[in-house]
Amino acid sequence: MHTNLRFKARMAKRNRFSFLNQGIENKPFSKKKNNHNTIMQVDNQVSPRKVPYFCSIRYGIAVFLLLCNVIIMSQRVCMSLTMIAMVNSTEPHGLSNTSTKELQDNIKNPVYNWSTEIQGIMLSSIFYGVLISQIPAGYLSGIYSLKKMIGFALLFSSLFTLLLPLAAEFGEILVIICRVIKGMFQGITLTTQQVIWIKWAPPLELGRLTALSLSGLLLGPCIVLLITGFICDSLGWPMVFYIFGACGCALSVLWFILFYEDPKDHPYISIREKEYITSALTQQVSSSTLIKVPIKAMLKSTPLWVISLCNFAFFWSNTFLSIYTPIYIDYKLRVDVKENGLLSSLPHLFAWIFGVLAGYMADIFQTRNTFSLVTIRKLFTSLGLLLPSLFSLCLLYLSSNFYATIIFLILANSTGSFAMGGLMINVLDIAPRYYGFLRGVTNVIGLTGGLIASTVTGIILSEDAESPWLKIFLLMIANNMISLIFYLIFGKAEVQDWAKERQNTYL
Numbered sequence: 489m490h491t492n493l494r495f496k497a498r499m500a501k502r503n504r505f506s507f508l509n510q511g512i513e514n515k516p517f518s519k520k521k522n523n524h525n526t527i528m529q530v531d532n533q534v535s536p537r538k539v540p541y542f543c544s545i546r547y548g549i550a551v552f553l554l555l556c557n558v559i560i561m562s563q564r565v566c567m568s569l570t571m572i573a574m575v576n577s578t579e580p581h582g583l584s585n586t587s588t589k590e591l592q593d594n595i596k597n598p599v600y601n602w603s604t605e606i607q608g609i610m611l612s613s614i615f616y617g618v619l620i621s622q623i624p625a626g627y628l629s630g631i632y633s634l635k636k637m638i639g640f641a642l643l644f645s646s647l648f649t650l651l652l653p654l655a656a657e658f659g660e661i662l663v664i665i666c667r668v669i670k671g672m673f674q675g676i677t678l679t680t681q682q683v684i685w686i687k688w689a690p691p692l693e694l695g696r697l698t699a700l701s702l703s704g705l706l707l708g709p710c711i712v713l714l715i716t717g718f719i720c721d722s723l724g725w726p727m728v729f730y731i732f733g734a735c736g737c738a739l740s741v742l743w744f745i746l747f748y749e750d751p752k753d754h755p756y757i758s759i760r761e762k763e764y765i766t767s768a769l770t771q772q773v774s775s776s777t778l779i780k781v782p783i784k785a786m787l788k789s790t791p792l793w794v795i796s797l798c799n800f801a802f803f804w805s806n807t808f809l810s811i812y813t814p815i816y817i818d819y820k821l822r823v824d825v826k827e828n829g830l831l832s833s834l835p836h837l838f839a840w841i842f843g844v845l846a847g848y849m850a851d852i853f854q855t856r857n858t859f860s861l862v863t864i865r866k867l868f869t870s871l872g873l874l875l876p877s878l879f880s881l882c883l884l885y886l887s888s889n890f891y892a893t894i895i896f897l898i899l900a901n902s903t904g905s906f907a908m909g910g911l912m913i914n915v916l917d918i919a920p921r922y923y924g925f926l927r928g929v930t931n932v933i934g935l936t937g938g939l940i941a942s943t944v945t946g947i948i949l950s951e952d953a954e955s956p957w958l959k960i961f962l963l964m965i966a967n968n969m970i971s972l973i974f975y976l977i978f979g980k981a982e983v984q985d986w987a988k989e990r991q992n993t994y995l
Contacts, residue, residue, distance in 0.1 A: 546765065634681075
């Protein structure tokens with residue numbers, strides 16, 4: 489009797505608390521708790537720790553893009569070194585009194601009488617092609633197939649690389665035209681490839697995937713500086729273009745076979761990885777349809793302006809340090825050509841390492857909630873602009889011997905890669921819906937800074953005989969500091985109002 493009464497009382501008490509719990513769960517103030525439970529359920533279903541990283545399709549795409557960028561930069565930079573073998577500035581015109589060995593060498597290494605001005609136009613002409621194609625490529629990347637755009641752009645860039653030795657036989661005009669067209673296709677590849685991560689990169693892996701793929705732009709010059717000289721000596725300078733052109737054609741064929749634009753369409757991706765990517769990007773906007781670009785709102789966006797300003801400064805310093813490092817080494821250390829090439833390749837190698845490290849560290853900070861997203865972007869942008877300036881000052885005032893000069897030169901040239909964890913992906917934070925178009929715009933502004941830097945540096949070196957390098961480095965430092973100050977004040981990392989998808993509400 490007493491046992492039954494106790495049991496009924498216990499059950500009534502339990503039902504009363506169960507009713508109260510249900511009432512609490514149905515109240516609007518319990519939404520946060522329900523959302524938390526939902527998130528925990530999603531995490532239990534597809535835990536990021538259980539999804540493979542390096543043995544995965546998304547990281548395979550990043551490595552593939554890294555190789556594509558290595559080839560692109562190899563095709564772009566190789567002429568800077570082959571020009572030494574292509575031009576004979578000491579000979580006036582024609583070949584007189586040459587031996588049989590010299591004739592055979594001229595067949596393997598044709599020599600042309602191009603002036604210094606023509607050589608400069610040839611080397612810089614590819615940048616004008618890249619500049620022209622940036623904004624159209626960024627806009628069209630949201631409309632047309634990325635697979636076709638990247639594949640055909642890489643293929644045609646490689647074909648024009650193969651044609652360059654033949655173009656040189658017909659004159660410098662054809663070489664310049666060939667370089668401009670090749671630059672246009674390379675610009676398409678460089679801009680559209682970053683739109684891939686809208687569908688393939690989970691937010692917590694965006695930094696490392698982007699940094700890994702873009703690091704090929706830093707690794708390419710390192711490889712070129714190491715092997716181009718040996719190819720020229722053993723096989724002749726035309727083989728440099730044939731080798732890099734053939735590698736690009738092979739990669740483009742593999743791209744058409746292996747790449748898929750959407751994880752849902754990939755036949756070899758694991759179900760776990762597919763669910764992980766799609767669940768992480770459920771709120772990501774699609775860029776596969778034609779959308780109206782809010783130009784006026786973009787022009788009024790302060791965060792977008794400071795990103796563009798920092799792109800200008802970053803490309804300025806990066807272009808100057810990349811192009812003029814061999815000249816500075818020759819001016820400061822007076823080493824031979826082969827040693828110069830080896831020393832000039834070291835900054836690119838360390839830049840590649842720092843770039844990959846920056847992307848990984850940015851994602852770790854975001855995953856562990858160490859800092860807010862805007863703090864992470866500002867931190868790595870500050871490192872990418874401040875450290876090169878600091879080590880440039882050390883290079884000017886503290887490089888008293890050979891080893892100090894090399895160490896400070898490597899650090900000044902390579903630490904700019906930390907911007908890959910901040911500045912280089914900040915556009916995707918504030919406007920993922922228009923990422924392709926805005927990436928093209930910011931690249932145009934950045935490339936303009938690079939072109940101005942190379943032009944101004946050449947003018948200062950030719951007109952100032954006393955202290956040209958001091959003025960050049962101080963100008964770069966001032967540019968970096970002014971841009972960084974504006975970025976730290978006005979930089980943002982949340983999606984802007986003008987970049988959000990508009991939805992109509994019907995009553």
